Amino acid sequence: xxxxxxxxxxxxxxGLFLVAALGAITYFGLPLGIDFTGGSLTxxxxxxxxxxxxxxxxxxxxxxxxAVSIRAVGDKEISVRTRSLTPAEHDTxxxxxxSTASTTELAYTSVGPALGSQFxxxxxxxxxxxxxxxxxxxxxxFRKVSHPVPSLGYGLIVIVMLAIDIIVPTGFYAAxxxxxxxxxxxxxxxxxxxxxGYCVNDVIVIFxxxxxxxxxxxxxxxxEPFEETIGxxxxxxxxxxxxxxxxxxxxxxxxxxxxxxxxxxxxxxxxVGVVAGTFSSICRSAPLLIPISSxxxx
Amino acid sequence: MTRFRVFALIALVVGFLLTYFVWSTEAxxxxxxxxxxxxxxxxxxxxxxxxxMSQTAPGExxxxxxxxxxxxxxxxxxxxxxxPLVQTEQASALSGTTEDRxxxxxxxxxxxxxxxxxxxxxxxxxFRLATSTKVGTSTEMVFLPxxxxxxxxxxxxLGFGSGATAGLSAPQVILNFNSxxxxxxxxxxxxxVGQVLAIFLDGQPISTPVIQEAIPGGQATISGKFTATQARxxxxxxxxxxxxxPITLENSSAVGPTLGAAAISAGVVAGIIGFVIVALFMILWxxxxxxxxxxxxxxxxxxxxxxxxxxxxxxxxxxxAGLIISVGMAVDANVLIFERSKEExxxxxxxxxxxxxxxxxxxxxxxxxxxxxxxxxVILFWLGTSIVQGFALVFVLGVLASFISAVTLSRVFLLAxxxxxxxxxxxxxxxxLLSSGFRNK
Numbered sequence: 055x056x057x058x059x060x061x062x063x064x065x066x067x068x069g070l071f072l073v074a075a076l077g078a079i080t081y082f083g084l085p086l087g088i089d090f091t092g093g094s095l096t097x098x099x100x101x102x103x104x105x106x107x108x109x110x111x112x113x114x115x116x117x118x119x120x121a122v123s124i125r126a127v128g129d130k131e132i133s134v135r136t137r138s139l140t141p142a143e144h145d146t147x148x149x150x151x152x153s154t155a156s157t158t159e160l161a162y163t164s165v166g167p168a169l170g171s172q173f174x175x176x177x178x179x180x181x182x183x184x185x186x187x188x189x190x191x192x193x194x195x196f197r198k199v200s201h202p203v204p205s206l207g208y209g210l211i212v213i214v215m216l217a218i219d220i221i222v223p224t225g226f227y228a229a230x231x232x233x234x235x236x237x238x239x240x241x242x243x244x245x246x247x248x249x250x251g252y253c254v255n256d257v258i259v260i261f262x263x264x265x266x267x268x269x270x271x272x273x274x275x276x277x278e279p280f281e282e283t284i285g286x287x288x289x290x291x292x293x294x295x296x297x298x299x300x301x302x303x304x305x306x307x308x309x310x311x312x313x314x315x316x317x318x319x320x321x322x323x324x325x326v327g328v329v330a331g332t333f334s335s336i337c338r339s340a341p342l343l344i345p346i347s348s349x350x351x352x
Numbered sequence: 353m354t355r356f357r358v359f360a361l362i363a364l365v366v367g368f369l370l371t372y373f374v375w376s377t378e379a380x381x382x383x384x385x386x387x388x389x390x391x392x393x394x395x396x397x398x399x400x401x402x403x404x405m406s407q408t409a410p411g412e413x414x415x416x417x418x419x420x421x422x423x424x425x426x427x428x429x430x431x432x433x434x435x436p437l438v439q440t441e442q443a444s445a446l447s448g449t450t451e452d453r454x455x456x457x458x459x460x461x462x463x464x465x466x467x468x469x470x471x472x473x474x475x476x477x478x479f480r481l482a483t484s485t486k487v488g489t490s491t492e493m494v495f496l497p498x499x500x501x502x503x504x505x506x507x508x509x510l511g512f513g514s515g516a517t518a519g520l521s522a523p524q525v526i527l528n529f530n531s532x533x534x535x536x537x538x539x540x541x542x543x544x545v546g547q548v549l550a551i552f553l554d555g556q557p558i559s560t561p562v563i564q565e566a567i568p569g570g571q572a573t574i575s576g577k578f579t580a581t582q583a584r585x586x587x588x589x590x591x592x593x594x595x596x597x598p599i600t601l602e603n604s605s606a607v608g609p610t611l612g613a614a615a616i617s618a619g620v621v622a623g624i625i626g627f628v629i630v631a632l633f634m635i636l637w638x639x640x641x642x643x644x645x646x647x648x649x650x651x652x653x654x655x656x657x658x659x660x661x662x663x664x665x666x667x668x669x670x671x672x673a674g675l676i677i678s679v680g681m682a683v684d685a686n687v688l689i690f691e692r693s694k695e696e697x698x699x700x701x702x703x704x705x706x707x708x709x710x711x712x713x714x715x716x717x718x719x720x721x722x723x724x725x726x727x728x729x730v731i732l733f734w735l736g737t738s739i740v741q742g743f744a745l746v747f748v749l750g751v752l753a754s755f756i757s758a759v760t761l762s763r764v765f766l767l768a769x770x771x772x773x774x775x776x777x778x779x780x781x782x783x784x785l786l787s788s789g790f791r792n793k
Contacts, residue, residue, distance in 0.1 A: 097611070099610075141464050141465040141469075141601075141604065142465065144464060144465070145465055158608060158610065159462070159606070160607070160608045160611040161605070161606065161611050162464065163603075163605035163606075164603060164604045164605065165602075165603050166400075166402075166601075166603055172737075176737055176740075177737075177740070180731065180732050180735040180740065183731050183735060184727075184728040184732065187727050187728065187731060188724050188728065191720075191723065191727060192720075192724070195720045195723075240670075240737065240739040240740070241669065241670060241673070244670050244673060244739065244740060247732055247743065247744075248673065248674070248677045248743070248747070250728060251681075251725045251728055251729070251751075252677065252680070254721070254724045254725065254728070255681065255721035255722075255724065258720045258721045259688065259717045259721060262716050262720060263717075265716075266713075291691075293691055294684075294687050294691045297637065297687050297691075298680070298683065298684040298687050300633065301633055301634070301683045301687070302677075302680035302684075304626065304629045304630055305626040305627075305629070305630055305676055305679065306626075306676075308622050308623075308625045308626035308629060309626060309676060311622075312618060312625050313619060313621075313622035314614065314615035314616075314618040314619050314622075315614070315615070316615055316669045317615075317669050317672065317673060320669075320673055321673075324673075
């Protein structure tokens, strides 16, 4: 009952997280990668020592391919971002960057501006569509429990919660990207989508328990206060919520420490999201049913 | 009980067979069932072209795209790449305008310039009828598409005919149409005698002959102002395939072999370590059910890998991410069941009964959770771009497998082991094994 008795505190805490996340997004901004904006990204590794980035900037300017931004990665690598290049321009750029030291090109990506903006649109559509279908499904799955909160209410809470569950890790990533130079790429979107799946599952487990208790109360004719039912349900699912979050978090930490460079940021976003999402389902989703139920009573 | 033991034994044997299948096919470099790795892991080049369909009738676009794919495939095979992949994609209706794309995957190729050059030389060939229209006061020649394009071409040949100038034998390009093309060509020439049928190469008119009479037999001759070399190159390029529609390069990406190899080994290491940590946690916390969950999980992973190999699903970094998340879901289903069984045990049920009830109580939550995840996965696959699809496909497969493994494997194993004790019988040992946590409540 701890969570229920102190739900006001948790609502405020949620608000605080939300404000912090939104603040980070607006203050730092989300640095969109070439998947969204179009452009090209070249990863180069230097065989021996990496020349100074400022020298490389000067060298790259000679390739005459517009603005070139160079970032040092690891000990010997750099990543170079430009507008989208033709194959010939790409060759020129590579040549000017390896004029003083021998290099290996690790990866190169060039995205046309049209495809870039399409990707952003598609990603947003996908997230919105997933959320909509989830509301409908939950409203359907909980159709037999319509008191004291109509089944659509459960769906709506899940949506509000999912929105927060996505905004919080996005805010984190905005701050993280600001300090490390990471960018929002398509894997970041995949991480958000995976989080949607995880968080829905998480909250459904708690709602399922509430559904079960409500059905039993009705059968026994018991007039247990709604607060009590919710508190009981949260307590009973608490171990499961924490253990599942813990196992997923352990797998993600393994991915962060031992996994590939390419999936590191992905795993980090997931980790933050899973922790925030678990907090969210325990301390926010079910307790939110109480104000909603009193609202529906009116 | 005997029934469950038989099932459990079968499940174990199947698990071993699956593991052996996954391991042996991977150890054998010639096996047809090795993992298909995406370009981000295996290294290689991906080129995305946009097909310009503005001159193609909406009803013929799908055909033209298929023809385009065939032509580019022939081109790519000529380039000498192992297992190239040429796909077409029609942008979803969501983006408003339809857009047709051609995606060319060249594993092992990292020289984008050479790849683009090899593909890009493919000419587009088109026959257009010239008509004069009045624009204001002056008349202008306008070339109307006839629908006869390079996709109806069977082959091209080099010939030498009497040139218009000075009796020299001028190089000619002889076009032989396929049967559809021949019919179309005859129809066009019959209906438009006296008009100019221009031959466009890469958007430029290279020859503007006047139709003298209907031409049956499906052969046309281009007698532009060619040098011998130009004519020979044109014939070669046409034979490799004339593109039915023009294409422009939109995206290109190349991943070097070192980066991909590093990504694979890191992914494998992270996967193994992650699995060991999760299994240890499950065993320490859930004791006997934890051990069973670890076994079921190992079997689940062997099953997933076998499915990925046999379909086959091309593994990318995002696909691996999907796999890891679905493993998390599989663990969650087990955790739900065990927590439920434990509760029943606390209420004084016999161990076996507790397991039975635990499963049936956990079922609605598992069902709703998995179903919503499958629904969202399907939507993602439907709406997403290729990276999102790579994730969604593995995720949906994984959630389905978790659905099956949670309600069958763990259940069969547990029921095969936990004995049927009467409540008054002393079942403390089993209670300990089936409880969890650090305290033995």
